[in-house]
Amino acid sequence: MIKALAAGVPTLAFLDTGSTTTVGNGALMDIAIQRRGVTSAWTETQLVSLTGQMPDGRLAALKRLKLDPISLINLPLVFGPVxxxxxxxxxxxxxxxxxxxxxxxxxxxxxxxxxxxxxxQLSRSSVDSAMS
Structure with a gap:
């Protein structure tokens, strides 16, 4: 588990190398909406689990995810009941x-x-391009 800040709220983050998509839970979605920590554009979608289950999800962009010392801005993720x-x-x-x-x-x-x-660790070239 990694300690992170999502929408300004302490959030537990897990590394999931088996998932192509970053997924947030319902508790994070509720807080992010309340704090306006997600963009207003939503898209309904479905997740596909390893077991073949297909729960409904909501695709949005999290305005800020902080993984000390790095902040990711407008990070696409799917909120869903995984x-x-x-x-x-x-x-x-x-x-x-x-x-x-x-x-x-x-x-x-x-x-x-x-x-x-x-x-x-970001590559030096990605840091340089982000700063220019």
Whole structure:
């Protein structure tokens, strides 16, 4: 689990290398709407789980996701009732699954098991282009 800030609220984030899409739970969606932390444009969609289930989802852009020290702006994600949130006991508090759409942004994602930490590193070229 990674501590993150989504829509200015402490949020639990899980790395999900098996998912192509970043998914937020209902608790995060409710808070993000209340705090105006998501864009107003929504698209109804469906998620497809590994078990073949197809829960309904809502695609939106989260205005800001902070993964210290990096902030991601206007991050597309799908809000939906994914079983993983129930499994980890996080359905009632803000949580998200970071899919490969987000993880592939980084040049390096380092898992430090001894310290229980995750380190994200952007490539120098992506930092330069973001600053110009």
């Amino acid at each position: 079983h993983t949130f129930d499994y980890w006991g996080t359905s009632d508090r803000p949580a998200l699954l970071l899919g490969m759409d987000v993880l592939s942004i980084f040049e390096t994602v380092l898992l430090d098991y001894r310290r229980g930490a995750v380190h994200f």
